[in-house]
Amino acid sequence: xxxxxxxxxxxxxxxxxxxxxxxxxxxxxxxxxxxxxxxxxxxxxxxxxxxxxxxxxxxxxxxxxxxxxxxxxxxxxxxxxxxxxxxxxxxxxxxxxxxxxxxxxxxxxxxxxxxxxxxxxxxxxxxxxxxxxxxxxxxxxxxxxxxxxxxxxxxxxxxxxxxxxxxxxxxxxxxxxxxxxxxxxxxxxxxxxxxxxxxxxxxxxxxxxxxxxxxxxxxxxxxxxxxxxxxxxxxxxxxxxxxxxxxxxxxxxxxxxxxxxxxxxxxxxxxxxxxxxxxxxxxxxxxxxxxxxxxxxxxxxxxxxxxxxxxxxxxxxxxxxxxxxxxxxxxxxxxxxxxxxxxxxxxxxxxxxxxxxxxxxxxxxxxxxxxxxxxxxxxxxxxxxxxxxxxxxxxxxxxxxxxxxxxxxxxxxxxxxxxxxxxxxxxxxxxxxx
Ligand code: TRP
Numbered sequence: 199x200x201x202x203x204x205x206x207x208x209x210x211x212x213x214x215x216x217x218x219x220x221x222x223x224x225x226x227x228x229x230x231x232x233x234x235x236x237x238x239x240x241x242x243x244x245x246x247x248x249x250x251x252x253x254x255x256x257x258x259x260x261x262x263x264x265x266x267x268x269x270x271x272x273x274x275x276x277x278x279x280x281x282x283x284x285x286x287x288x289x290x291x292x293x294x295x296x297x298x299x300x301x302x303x304x305x306x307x308x309x310x311x312x313x314x315x316x317x318x319x320x321x322x323x324x325x326x327x328x329x330x331x332x333x334x335x336x337x338x339x340x341x342x343x344x345x346x347x348x349x350x351x352x353x354x355x356x357x358x359x360x361x362x363x364x365x366x367x368x369x370x371x372x373x374x375x376x377x378x379x380x381x382x383x384x385x386x387x388x389x390x391x392x393x394x395x396x397x398x399x400x401x402x403x404x405x406x407x408x409x410x411x412x413x414x415x416x417x418x419x420x421x422x423x424x425x426x427x428x429x430x431x432x433x434x435x436x437x438x439x440x441x442x443x444x445x446x447x448x449x450x451x452x453x454x455x456x457x458x459x460x461x462x463x464x465x466x467x468x469x470x471x472x473x474x475x476x477x478x479x480x481x482x483x484x485x486x487x488x489x490x491x492x493x494x495x496x497x498x499x500x501x502x503x504x505x506x507x508x509x510x511x512x513x514x515x516x517x518x519x520x521x522x523x524x525x526x527x528x529x530x531x532x533x534x535x536x537x538x539x540x541x542x543x544x545x546x547x548x549x550x551x552x553x554x555x556x557x558x559x560x561x562x563x564x565x566x567x568x569x570x571x572x573x574x575x576x577x578x579x580x581x582x583x584x585x586x587x588x589x590x591x592x593x594x595x596x597x598x599x600x601x602x603x604x605x606x607x608x609x610x611x612x613x614x615x616x617x618x619x620x621x622x623x624x625x626x627x628x629x630x631x632x
Pocket of ligand 1: 219220221222223224417418419420421422423424425511512514515579
């Protein structure tokens, strides 16, 4: 007998969970630094254009495949055609690989929250960051604590665990974010940061910027790993996924913009430059916090905010392999969570150690951490998104007419799903692997 599949309590809980998945480190850590490296407002303009148009298509397709098949990734593809099973298997594998480095960054956040409480006098944050990421033991311990928190929520199931985490953490996230924005825009010279974000200099437009914007948009919408597909498969009622997809895109974009409005004014107010790369949130911001009045409280608030966002996304990443273990291997949810904890740890620990003692161990000249980031962001995620669009467009034959009233927009959707987005993804793959 078919076992009863779990489902969301309401459409609202589904949207909140999907927004919780989308809004994560990608919005608060990655978005500002990628934007900072790509000239600010001009990057934002391209990003907004892409996320509102092209990115709607794979997001919608993931949701639709999940909702139509009502299965996790492997079962979903298999139900279309048993030969497609392999493409489904790639999704949980990608999930396990992404978690291995996503959770290390999650561990860094916990470290910075403790730092806020201890409040030691650190003069050089860049040195602090490199010393502590090099400390193999604490790097592992923090990552495992972060993983443990996410697994704990997941083990409690869809309603009692995932919904509960999102219902509690997303409002906390929004309140802290608004508080920090008010604080940031009231700093002296804050307007310079706002200008940087919203006054585009189109002479800086180039193809690299276009690809970075596209990669960021796909990552932030959690596309290319089956997370949205799996969440979509828990939808019960039969209404508006197009509306849900747009709600997810708009909320995610608003949160990314708010993160920018929180971070850039603070950076400019302290006379710094926003192009410091991945260290923006872990080096530049802590320095700013250490210089401002009540900086320790602001710092704790900021990293708690980041932690809340990272947990809700982390939960969605591990849901893909968990659902696969529960529905395919017929594990109980608890057993699936325990098994997954060990599998992810087995990859995350060497990845964490690659900042220290395993630094000399290289795969394709990259440390384990960088390799995991590279193989998932540049290869597996675009590949999964490509297979998804092709399967949704050519095998399931999802058509715009089923959910869009306007004939021209519906036809554009069909062409986008079958041709344009796959071609763009192949191009992204080609450039990413070069
Ligand atoms: N979107 C999340 C962020 O912005 C990360 C994330 C969660 C993700 N689930 C995903 C990325 C699935 C790719 C695929 O941080």
